[in-house]
Amino acid sequence: MPDDREPTRVDYLRLIPSPAELDAIDERQRREATLERQAEERYHRNRRLIESNACVTEEDHRRIVRATLSPTQPLSQVRPWSTTGQAFLVLLGPTGRGKTVSAGWWHANHGGIAVTARELCIAHAQEHAEARKLRALVASERLVTIDELGHERDADEAESGIFETVNMRLKRGFKTLLLGNIARVPKKATADAPATAPRTDFATRYGERTWKRIRAQGHIYVVTGPCLREAIEERR
Numbered sequence: 001m002p003d004d005r006e007p008t009r010v011d012y013l014r015l016i017p018s019p020a021e022l023d024a025i026d027e028r029q030r031r032e033a034t035l036e037r038q039a040e041e042r043y044h045r046n047r048r049l050i051e052s053n054a055c056v057t058e059e060d061h062r063r064i065v066r067a068t069l070s071p072t073q074p075l076s077q078v079r080p081w082s083t084t085g086q087a088f089l090v091l092l093g094p095t096g097r098g099k100t101v102s103a104g105w106w107h108a109n110h111g112g113i114a115v116t117a118r119e120l121c122i123a124h125a126q127e128h129a130e131a132r133k134l135r136a137l138v139a140s141e142r143l144v145t146i147d148e149l150g151h152e153r154d155a156d157e158a159e160s161g162i163f164e165t166v167n168m169r170l171k172r173g174f175k176t177l178l179l180g181n182i183a184r185v186p187k188k189a190t191a192d193a194p195a196t197a198p199r200t201d202f203a204t205r206y207g208e209r210t211w212k213r214i215r216a217q218g219h220i221y222v223v224t225g226p227c228l229r230e231a232i233e234e235r236r
């Protein structure tokens, strides 16, 4: 049967978005692209932080991945240093000041691995497969954190393990973040080096040659202020 009804008219002009609607579409697309980029950045931060083996709590892990860390002294040092050509940054201070979290931030955003001074120095003193593997890893990673300086098994092992690591990484032009609690670094004080200042503590434990290399290619920062565990919890 022939259809003699009028064809439906389409007002094509009404389908063309107005400039304001076009702006809204642009804006929505920009927002979606930003959210997508942020999700991708979170994904990579999470992956790099896990791979780095940095020893942070679950809560700190989440803050690092979501980029919701509060500003701290260690972060104010690590952030700018991470984009310089300087080989070393040493952060010394009591526990609970955000040193390890700042290393987590570094690895999550830039890659690399974290080891403790104790495991590294043990690996330098031994010859089994695991020890060689850790030494090779620290020798080949561009970005390495050595955490918990001062907690090595003994002073001689500490001095030679840290010297060899610092020397080799300096030659290769790799970046190293060294973290420790100076108050707990056992002191080998001598008459002309009363182990009080951080310079003296560090140089006394790890040796003048290590100290000189670090000074030539980096800097040392003493973290002060209250323990962040309480300070940041209180602000919440």
Ligand SMILES: Nc1ncnc2c1ncn2[C@@H]1O[C@H](COP(=O)(O)OP(=O)(O)O)[C@@H](O)[C@H]1O
Residues within 6 Å of the ligand: 057, 060, 063, 068, 069, 070, 071, 072, 075, 094, 095, 096, 097, 098, 099, 100, 101, 102, 228, 229, 232
């Ligand atoms: N940037 C930060 N933002 C929020 N909380 C932090 C931050 N840095 C440290 N903290 C808090 O302080 C605690 C101790 O930090 P941590 O890095 O382990 O200290 P340190 O290595 O100096 O002993 C963390 O578990 C966290 O609760």
Ligand SMILES: [Mg+2]
Residues within 6 Å of the ligand: 096, 099, 100, 101, 147, 148
């Ligand atoms: Mg720590």
